[in-house]
Amino acid sequence: xxxxxxxxxxxxxxxxxxxxxxxxxxxxxxxxxxxxxxxxxxxxxxxxxxxxxxxxxxxxxxxxxxxxxxxxxxxxxxxxxxxxxxxxxxxxxxxxxxxxxxxxxxxxxxxxxxxxxxxxxxxxxx
Numbered sequence: 001x002x003x004x005x006x007x008x009x010x011x012x013x014x015x016x017x018x019x020x021x022x023x024x025x026x027x028x029x030x031x032x033x034x035x036x037x038x039x040x041x042x043x044x045x046x047x048x049x050x051x052x053x054x055x056x057x058x059x060x061x062x063x064x065x066x067x068x069x070x071x072x073x074x075x076x077x078x079x080x081x082x083x084x085x086x087x088x089x090x091x092x093x094x095x096x097x098x099x100x101x102x103x104x105x106x107x108x109x110x111x112x113x114x115x116x117x118x119x120x121x122x123x124x125x126x
Contacts, residue, residue, distance in 0.1 A: 008061070008062050015052075016052050018106055019049065019071050022103065024045075024046070026041075026045045026098075026099050027043070038089060041085065052068070068110050069114050076100070076103050082095075
């Protein structure tokens with residue numbers, strides 16, 4: 001394994017782990033939600049965690065992938081849907097604000113790592 005392969009593998013592992021742990025953490029509120037529409041975002045996060053985990057284990061780990069960036073963007077969309085659906089419920093609304101604070105910087109970080117620091121996309125040799 002080359003140094004570039006090890007860096008790319010670490011990138012994929014780190015983002016898959018953050019997406020999986022974030023999905024589990026924010027999806028675990030599903031059982032506390034009373035109304036079925038309030039559970040939409042929580043179920044979405046559990047699915048997101050499963051997709052991130054499965055993707056990591058079946059992907060080519062030594063190449064950077066756009067998948068973590070897309071999954072982080074989906075997480076932000078899920079949080080925005082949660083903000084809209086749970087707008088009137090103060091108890092259910094708070095976890096969405098914390099989720100935005102977690103997933104928006106994660107999306108920015110993942111996008112920077114993929115588009116800016118990726119030697120293959122920047123035209124540099126790794």
